[in-house]
Amino acid sequence: MRMKKRVTIGLLLVTLVLALAGCGTNKKEEKAKELIAKMIEAADGAVVSKSDCTSELDVNFVLSTFEKDWSVEFKTHNEYDKESGRVNSEVVYYDNEEPYTTQFHMTEEQGIFYIYGKREDTSWIKYEACFAKEDMSRNFVSDMNLENAEIVNFKENADEIDGKKVHKLSVKLKDASIRELLFESGFKRLFWGSEYNSIDLSDVTVQIDYYVDADTNQVIKLEARLDGLQNLLREYILLSRNISLEEEYREVNINNCKLVYDNISYEDIKVPMLNFEIKKDSLLIHQKDTVYTIKEMDAVGEVTCP
Numbered sequence: 564m565r566m567k568k569r570v571t572i573g574l575l576l577v578t579l580v581l582a583l584a585g586c587g588t589n590k591k592e593e594k595a596k597e598l599i600a601k602m603i604e605a606a607d608g609a610v611v612s613k614s615d616c617t618s619e620l621d622v623n624f625v626l627s628t629f630e631k632d633w634s635v636e637f638k639t640h641n642e643y644d645k646e647s648g649r650v651n652s653e654v655v656y657y658d659n660e661e662p663y664t665t666q667f668h669m670t671e672e673q674g675i676f677y678i679y680g681k682r683e684d685t686s687w688i689k690y691e692a693c694f695a696k697e698d699m700s701r702n703f704v705s706d707m708n709l710e711n712a713e714i715v716n717f718k719e720n721a722d723e724i725d726g727k728k729v730h731k732l733s734v735k736l737k738d739a740s741i742r743e744l745l746f747e748s749g750f751k752r753l754f755w756g757s758e759y760n761s762i763d764l765s766d767v768t769v770q771i772d773y774y775v776d777a778d779t780n781q782v783i784k785l786e787a788r789l790d791g792l793q794n795l796l797r798e799y800i801l802l803s804r805n806i807s808l809e810e811e812y813r814e815v816n817i818n819n820c821k822l823v824y825d826n827i828s829y830e831d832i833k834v835p836m837l838n839f840e841i842k843k844d845s846l847l848i849h850q851k852d853t854v855y856t857i858k859e860m861d862a863v864g865e866v867t868c869p
Contacts, residue, residue: 595717598730598775599709605780606704610645613828618748621819624800627811634659637749644834648676648696651834654749665752668837671696679837679845680755689845693758699743703773703782703824706740713737715770720777724784724825728777736769744769744787745795748822753799758850762798766791783827789820 618637624630636657643650650669655662668679669692676692700706712734721731745767746759754762768791774784796815857864 591717592714594719595714595732598717598732598780599712601780602704602732602773602775602782603709606700606702606782609781609829610643610701611641611703611827612643612645612830612832613826614641614747614824615639615826616641616748616822616824618750618823619819619821621817622796623816623818624796625813625815626800626804627813637752639747639749641747642832642834643701645701645831647671647834648699649834649836652747652751654752656749656752665755667751670837678751679841682755687841687845688756688848689842690756690848691758691850693760693850700740701743703744703771703785706743707736707771708738708740709734709736711737712739722774724774727783729774729783730777732773732775734771734773736771739769741767741769741789744822745789748824750795754802756848757802763794764792766793767795781829784825785823787822787824789822790817792817792820 616637616639618639619634620636621632621634623632638655638657640653641650642652648669648671650667652667652669654665654667656665663683665683666681669676670679671677676694676696677689678692679687679689681687713736715733715735716731717733718731720728722729741764742760745764751759767789770788772786773782775781776783793815796817797812800812800815
């Protein structure tokens, strides 16, 4: 009889502990949701004017003719002018060799955004960005669908960054618009001279650790881990290897893809216009096939130049 009582009491204690643990979990989730609501409110109209990002990518490419392990790192500095929409970026690219620096300048011309780019070994080139100003949120919250994110963890006053107390919120994102997050990290360097707004990113899964200022509810640091990326890396390997027959491509396996944004500022800045001589001398690279109509006496023909 005593044994039965002890077992009953033990089960009651276990049930109580589990119930209390559940209450703690629910309370933590409620606080996380409260923070998400505050983050969304703080992001309304706010843009990241300056940021630094370190990106790591470690993959294995498999083609019909060869297999390659590839590890690359980007260190990127971005500056964004909210009023004009102009962007200056400097991407330092490390590929197990000497680092290469690439400059990017995005500007609006007659309602169209163009990107001017220059690598160390090239002259300036120019190509259409292929997206509109209203599609650029320029912060890490507004287009992330945080309301429907899966909350992984939340820690209140988890750390201090530059003397500011920060909360740490870890989430898995669903249906997030991650194009800016990904390409402003330096990935646009992979698509040198080619627009990247049309690349399908629907296969990408993202987990983000947000470090949020406890006073302003603005993101002052984030770490993102990405998986999937099959569509993007397939486009890259076809472009970089100049492969015309897609049958040569087999698969890509991702070992690591990580982005860390820090030194984030929300203060308005002015990004100067690009030098007129640079603009004048830049080589325009068309992003779509150009069709030319040729007439010779009574004959008419069309020539498509990719």
